[in-house]
Amino acid sequence: MSDPAAPSAGGASSGGGSAGVSSAGLLTLTQWLSPAFPLGGFAYSHGIEWAVAAGEIADAAGLQRWLEGVLAEGAGRGDAILLAQALRPGVDHAALDALGRALAPSRERLAEVLEQGAALTRTTNALLGLEHDPAVLPVALGRAAQGLEVAPEQAIALYLQSFAGNLVLAGVRFVPLGQTEGQAVLAALQPLILRLAAEAAAAPLEALGSAALRSDLAAMKHETMDVRIFRT
Template sequence: MSAAPPGLLNLVQWLSPAFPTGGFAYSHGLEWAISAGEVRDGASVERWLADVLRFGAGRTDAILLAQALAAEADLDALTDIARALAPSAERLRETEDQGAGFAAATAALTGFDLAPRPLPVAVGQAARTLALPAPQVLALYLHAFAANLVSAAVRFVPLGQTEGQRVLAALHPLIDALALEAATATLDDLATSALRADLAAMQHETMDVRIFRT
């Protein structure tokens, strides 16, 4: 008898802030939005992250991850799609660098030969061995994605720790809904319209002083 399936604990470890993907160094363009005054408190952080999840990389990453979980998935094709969906150089670097770090660390733990891929495809590549329900994998991935950006906001807005946790908790229903949607979506459902977040990522590339890589 086990308190939690071993696969679930593995996934929680892989998606935790302690896992060496370097996620703490990326703000997904949020640093520029904060410096420009577009994001300045808990309410505006929550709105920004909800839009990124619902209309931007959150949803597209979840669909790519769901596709990568399938045993018959063409991971090379998904890698090409993930790269093509990156709207800027920094966004591409963000998903590729974290994906490479994730694959390397996971391979060292599991002994599996995992190729470096964009982050959602890399996670799917590894998580397909865990025999977990797809919605559960997607929800934990989206939660980790949101939590990393909340952490960036806590450090740079700055927000208090409690306010940051309130923002993250408020995103839970959206994360759950997106995970369920993405689990049954197809590649034809891929789309993004988080234009302000994409522009923020582009603007971040030209900032003179910054503390995050993206």
């Protein structure tokens, strides 16, 4: 089913936007990726809980290094490319969803992208009057956002910022770090996020790949922790 441009949800252009970009669309996408939207992203640590418990992340500098690896070489880059593909007209979203599921390196990683993607799909279906099936989060987001008139590079950057923000929050809660330290880490990741967004927007599907092995292992080890606060 194609995505209609729904003015009430930000599909129509409004004043203040640059050429080809809808200000209302940007606000809608920001809403979908905000903590107020019922994705439940706060419940997932992406393996960080285990990494902290194992002493691999002990301070703000360690958290920043870890997140740089996840973004540049792990799920951040992979999700960015999937999102870029999902935003393209005429793409086979079911095939992209199947690929996204196959790329998950562990049970918890698969649950993370599926559960959040299903939550986003349920809510955007209700808001936009759509009947999409659940999909992994980057595919679900790209599919729903096709009618928002938002530049792919902007959509990807907002997605990566939200992803990194959730993981920074996990570090703030579990290391623990002060709120200012956490925000400094997130701010320091901005140049990397912008570079990855630009690269992913132009990347072919064949560019998908991952080399964040320590992060993947952390997610696997998290599955067997006796005491856990986060779901992943």
